[in-house]
Amino acid sequence: MDTVIGVQYEGGVILAADQSNARSILTYQSNLDKITKLSPSSALAVSGPNSDLVNFSEYISKNISLYQLSNDGLQLSTHAQANYCRGELATALRKGPYQVNCLLGGYDAPSGKGKGSLYWMDNYAALSKVNYGCQGYASNFCLSIMDRDWTEGLDQDQAVAIVDKCIRELEVRFVMSQPNFIVKVVDKDGVRTLKFGADPADN
Amino acid sequence: MARRYDSSTTTFSPEGRLHQVEYAIEAINNAGTCVGILAKDGVVMASEKRVTSGLLAPTKSSEKTYKLCQHAACNVAGLTADANILIDQARLRAGRYEYQYCEQIPIEQLVEHVCNYKQAYTQYGGLRPFGVAFLFAGYDAHHGFQLYQSDPSGNYSGWKATVIGANNQAGKSLLKNEYGSSSEEKEGEMKVEGAAEEIAMPDVNEALRLAVKVLNKTMDATATSPEKMELFVMSLKDGACVHKILNKDETQKVIDEVEAESSAAGDS
Numbered sequence: 329m330d331t332v333i334g335v336q337y338e339g340g341v342i343l344a345a346d347q348s349n350a351r352s353i354l355t356y357q358s359n360l361d362k363i364t365k366l367s368p369s370s371a372l373a374v375s376g377p378n379s380d381l382v383n384f385s386e387y388i389s390k391n392i393s394l395y396q397l398s399n400d401g402l403q404l405s406t407h408a409q410a411n412y413c414r415g416e417l418a419t420a421l422r423k424g425p426y427q428v429n430c431l432l433g434g435y436d437a438p439s440g441k442g443k444g445s446l447y448w449m450d451n452y453a454a455l456s457k458v459n460y461g462c463q464g465y466a467s468n469f470c471l472s473i474m475d476r477d478w479t480e481g482l483d484q485d486q487a488v489a490i491v492d493k494c495i496r497e498l499e500v501r502f503v504m505s506q507p508n509f510i511v512k513v514v515d516k517d518g519v520r521t522l523k524f525g526a527d528p529a530d531n
Numbered sequence: 532m533a534r535r536y537d538s539s540t541t542t543f544s545p546e547g548r549l550h551q552v553e554y555a556i557e558a559i560n561n562a563g564t565c566v567g568i569l570a571k572d573g574v575v576m577a578s579e580k581r582v583t584s585g586l587l588a589p590t591k592s593s594e595k596t597y598k599l600c601q602h603a604a605c606n607v608a609g610l611t612a613d614a615n616i617l618i619d620q621a622r623l624r625a626g627r628y629e630y631q632y633c634e635q636i637p638i639e640q641l642v643e644h645v646c647n648y649k650q651a652y653t654q655y656g657g658l659r660p661f662g663v664a665f666l667f668a669g670y671d672a673h674h675g676f677q678l679y680q681s682d683p684s685g686n687y688s689g690w691k692a693t694v695i696g697a698n699n700q701a702g703k704s705l706l707k708n709e710y711g712s713s714s715e716e717k718e719g720e721m722k723v724e725g726a727a728e729e730i731a732m733p734d735v736n737e738a739l740r741l742a743v744k745v746l747n748k749t750m751d752a753t754a755t756s757p758e759k760m761e762l763f764v765m766s767l768k769d770g771a772c773v774h775k776i777l778n779k780d781e782t783q784k785v786i787d788e789v790e791a792e793s794s795a796a797g798d799s
Contacts, residue, residue: 399640402673404632411633
């Protein structure tokens with residue numbers, strides 16, 4: 329089961345996800361990147377079956393690119409992107425649902441909000457703006473850590489430290505082995521990878 | 532000579548023109564004038580009201596100004612019946628955007644949508660174009676206050692100040708001379724010719740006066756009165772857009788101010 333973790337801090341959002349792609353007793357891949365860049369300052373971390381994970385991420389990211397192309401480079405705010413994403417989940421819900429649970433993290437420049445925002449979305453198209461969140465079994469282990477350690481006005485290092493703490497907890501207490509995690513930051517300088525357990529580019 | 536290429540919208544003439552579209556644009560030159568002026572703290576739209584009969588009992592609050600959404604409004608010049616269809620389209624588009632993104636639609640996207648709808652009637656189906664020109668006034672977080680003009684061809688452009696409807700050329704030439712130079716500035720500073728960046732945007736009150744001045748020029752009657760014109764102002768209050776159509780007293784006040792200005796200018 330996938331683990332997806334997100335922490336919002338002053339100036340951006342940290343998103344982390346495990347890198348395994350497995351079904352039943354077989355691991356297909358252990359360097360999968362489940363965090364997709366949506367726009368120059370937002371990213372979507374997705375958990376779910378690989379088919380829906382990839383299809384949904386690409387569908388959303390391409391539509392957001394289309395918006396930017398059609399509107400002279402205008403960028404959607406994180407709030408708008410999250411609601412768009414939720415709308416797509418909602419439309420598909422009673423037709424053929426996407427079995428994905430996501431965390432959308434973005435940074436809005438000061439004229440908008442000047443800070444990072446994190447949105448939690450599930451496969452039933454519920455949407456909630458949160459300061460920190462998880463998807464999957466990870467919630468059982470990690471939410472209490474984040475409840476205790478998160479405060480307003482964290483900096484990037486502190487936010488990453490919280491994420492690291494969550495990952496270590498899972499290594500100790502979660503029955504499934506998740507050897508690799510990829511951690512990305514979304515801030516005023518864009519979306520970039522901080523660290524990974526296995527290089528997604530390796531074939 | 533171009534007669535046989537006139538009747539169908541979907542046929543180019545040998546000179547590469549769409550005559551039906553041009554005729555539609557002509558139709559608007561007989562309609563009541565609308566002036567739009569962009570101010571630094573809002574947008575002003577002033578229109579000539581053509582009262583056809585004293586027996587009229589109007590049902591709408593305005594025949595010229597229509598609210599499209601919380602942060603956009605438009606003025607109409609041309610066939611009102613045609614305009615109603617397009618205004619519905621605009622309102623739907625604004626509403627659907629908000630439904631999808633939980634955010635207000637950027638004004639240019641709203642204008643472009645209406646214009647794309649109009650363009651279809653110049654290319655498909657053998658239907659005639661819409662005989663309407665619009666002035667769109669709106670506010671969004673990306674570009675602040677904006678003013679757009681669109682015509683039956685589906686073309687649109689953004690303006691600092693513009694006029695549509697009857698005598699629009701006279702109105703435009705007045706705006707060209709007077710927009711961006713307030714009476715206080717004229718005395719002291721040098722105006723740099725042709726440097727668009729030097730234009731000082733008026734505030735809403737100056738814009739209102741300039742709009743009335745333009746209407747005075749374009750309207751047939753020599754005496755202007757509040758019954759003959761409608762003044763609309765869009766501004767921000769506490770971060771939200773406010774749409775206001777001036778009432779009779781407020782309109783009279785602006786008319787009086789313009790009257791005073793012109794007689795003062797006449798004296799000096």
